[in-house]
Amino acid sequence: MRVLYAAVLLLLLVAACTRVKPDTPVSGPKNAPTQPGAPPSAAKPAAPAKPQPGAAAPAAPSGRATGPKAADKVASPVAKTPAAASTLDLKTLEAQLKDTKAIGFFTKITLKNQVDDLLDRFRQYYQGKAKLTLTDLRRSYDLLMLKVLSLLQDEDQMLASAIVSSREAIWRLLADPKTFATLEG
């Protein structure tokens, strides 16, 4: 009886010392199929998404002219991951960023603050209130994307890949005053 009890104690101790890492890739595609605009990323990795109104269109392969080269250097290894480079719409992206366990609570709040700041700058740009150029905004956008990707790429590669795929599409939404106005409403 004592041997059995000792064995159970030992098992409990071993279990206590074992650390199970959260299965972060699961959190990535978890929400993707719930959105009608987002393709089932795991099932059809290469299939392009259909562009929808209010949703991010598929990224152009070499559609950037103004962004810094360093941005591509960091982003490209993530894009090459075989796991689904699905394009996200903004709602799905927001939901997945909220759900991911790769980023802590305060980091998420800080990122949200910085996204809000960037949107404020776009607003000022379109209202002509600030001496900003679209190139300045693009630089800020790229920097923010890099911050998000650097936080995600180690622990939630699926979401990082999806963001890389949606990067140009989101930029196009922001860079067009008409679509930006629809985002505001």
Added chain:
Amino acid sequence: MKTLAAAWAQSLVVAAFLAVPSFADDEEALKKDLTAVIALHGLPCGQVIAVKVLAESDYAVSCKDGNKYRVYMNTGGRVVVEKQK
């Protein structure tokens, strides 16, 4: 009766062993979170090595490079990082 008490004592020891890694994981997660927050604000830190809870969503943070910060959420919902002397 004596055996029962001994079994309870052993169970408490096991429970304590189970609880310690959980607290340690929470602490590490908070340090990682605050390290990322300080980096997002563009401030030097390297890595958070110690955290003291001042209030809810209000922390005094010590960094590996010797810098100290207060990280808190203000009433407007913004995360603020203040350098401390």
